[in-house]
Amino acid sequence: MKQLTIQSSQRNYPIVMEAGLRFHVKKWLNKKYSSILIITDDQIADKYLQDVAGSLDNEQIYSCIVPSGEASKSIEQYYKLQTKAIGSGLDRKSLIIALGGGVIGDLGGFVAATFMRGIDYIQMPTTILAHDSSVGGKVAINHESGKNLIGCFYPPAAVLYDTETLESLPYREVRSGYAEILKEGLISDNRLSEELLAFSLKQLSSDQLENHLEAGIKVKANIVEEDEKESGVRKYLNLGHTLGHALEATLGYGKITHGEAVANGMLFALHVSEDVKGVELPFNKLYNWMKINEYPIVDIEEERIAKLIKSMKSDKKSVSGHIQMVLLNKVGEPAVENLDDSSVEAYIRTYIERMKKL
Numbered sequence: 001m002k003q004l005t006i007q008s009s010q011r012n013y014p015i016v017m018e019a020g021l022r023f024h025v026k027k028w029l030n031k032k033y034s035s036i037l038i039i040t041d042d043q044i045a046d047k048y049l050q051d052v053a054g055s056l057d058n059e060q061i062y063s064c065i066v067p068s069g070e071a072s073k074s075i076e077q078y079y080k081l082q083t084k085a086i087g088s089g090l091d092r093k094s095l096i097i098a099l100g101g102g103v104i105g106d107l108g109g110f111v112a113a114t115f116m117r118g119i120d121y122i123q124m125p126t127t128i129l130a131h132d133s134s135v136g137g138k139v140a141i142n143h144e145s146g147k148n149l150i151g152c153f154y155p156p157a158a159v160l161y162d163t164e165t166l167e168s169l170p171y172r173e174v175r176s177g178y179a180e181i182l183k184e185g186l187i188s189d190n191r192l193s194e195e196l197l198a199f200s201l202k203q204l205s206s207d208q209l210e211n212h213l214e215a216g217i218k219v220k221a222n223i224v225e226e227d228e229k230e231s232g233v234r235k236y237l238n239l240g241h242t243l244g245h246a247l248e249a250t251l252g253y254g255k256i257t258h259g260e261a262v263a264n265g266m267l268f269a270l271h272v273s274e275d276v277k278g279v280e281l282p283f284n285k286l287y288n289w290m291k292i293n294e295y296p297i298v299d300i301e302e303e304r305i306a307k308l309i310k311s312m313k314s315d316k317k318s319v320s321g322h323i324q325m326v327l328l329n330k331v332g333e334p335a336v337e338n339l340d341d342s343s344v345e346a347y348i349r350t351y352i353e354r355m356k357k358l
């Protein structure tokens with residue numbers, strides 16, 4: 001078992017990583033809850049819902065299963081969950097358990113944050129990507145104009161990561177999660193990113209996965225403890241997300257995974273960084289890594305550029321309509337830059353040209 005504690009303004013909470021943790025959830029509840037609502041999705045419910053429910057001895061346990069996928073981070077699903085919580089008689093002493101990937105964590109966390117002005121919730125991540133989403137208290141739903149535009153900072157009571165659940169993940173979700181681990185490497189540490197970029201995900205062992213998850217969680221934990229509400233260094237966790245989120249929103253939520261979008265966004269961020277900062281970065285290495293590991297490389301067509309720019313301007317980092325991107329001075333040294341629309345447009349065009357030559 002591995003454990004660390006995150007300090008936040010509202011509470012300190014443990015992150016516990018252990019195989020089989022879903023059978024011992026009760027042990028990690030630090031108070032008696034009047035009722036518990038487990039929120040999960042229809043891919044996870046058959047596999048793990050009964051294990052979690054059976055590990056609790058509460059008399060009032062409810063569950064709600066939403067369709068799997070990014071489209072569920074919607075106002076409609078949010079409202080249905082609130083209706084279920086009200087209908088089940090949840091009160092201020094109730095607990096929500098978000099059992100799933102980042103979609104369930106963000107959605108379930110936002111329901112908990114706003115139900116009766118906020119009740120406790122526990123993150124039980126079941127994807128690799130959710131090593132990132134379950135830590136740090138960002139909870140949200142999407143708007144058609146942009147990702148996570150409706151949300152808040154609301155730390156969980158605990159993060160209980162049963163690494164055994166990752167065994168049932170399809171390869172596409174392994175790949176998706178690794179984009180965020182690579183991001184954590186690129187913003188903090190040359191050694192981790194070098195190791196990952198030389199690595200084929202098809203040969204991943206469970207020991208390597210645990211080490212990478214631990215390394216990623218430590219990067220995330222240090223950053224969110226230093227800057228919980230993203231006024232400074234937390235923005236670095238957005239490397240690859242300015243274009244990544246715009247791709248997700250403009251292609252349609254769920255067309256590509258979040259990690260696939262972030263990988264494409266990081267490639268673009270390295271392209272821009274090389275020019276803005278006058279440095280050489282592992283652009284080709286990242287491109288090759290994405291190819292080897294079968295990340296879709298999004299073709300940006302001319303007619304999509306204007307939509308992408310519009311979407312990038314509605315990103316939460318934007319101030320007064322200026323696009324902000326996280327760039328790299330070098331690997332391990334991120335920096336936030338304001339860019340005007342015309343330069344972003346020009347960079348998209350030079351990026352398209354560069355990609356054609358690869």
Ligand SMILES: NC(=O)c1ccc[n+]([C@@H]2O[C@H](COP(=O)([O-])OP(=O)(O)OC[C@H]3O[C@@H](n4cnc5c(N)ncnc54)[C@H](O)[C@@H]3O)[C@@H](O)[C@H]2O)c1
Nearest residue numbers: 043068069101102103126127129132133138165168169258
């Ligand atoms: N709050 C944050 O700080 C933060 C950080 C990163 C990403 N996110 C958000 O997280 C979301 C992406 O999360 P995700 O990649 O986990 O997606 P996801 O929750 O959609 O899960 C991916 C897919 O895997 C399935 N799945 C989940 N666990 C499984 C398991 N153990 N076995 C088999 N299938 C399983 C799901 O049903 C889904 O189809 C995005 O909405 C992104 O914006 C939030």
Ligand SMILES: O=C(O)C(=O)C[C@@H](O)[C@H](O)[C@H](O)COP(=O)(O)O
Nearest residue numbers: 132136138147148234237238241316
């Ligand atoms: O925790 C953060 O801060 C991050 O930026 C982590 C990202 O991986 C994650 O996708 C997050 O949801 C993006 O936040 P947003 O504020 O840009 O929506």
Ligand SMILES: [Zn+2]
Nearest residue numbers: 180241258262
């Ligand atoms: Zn992300």
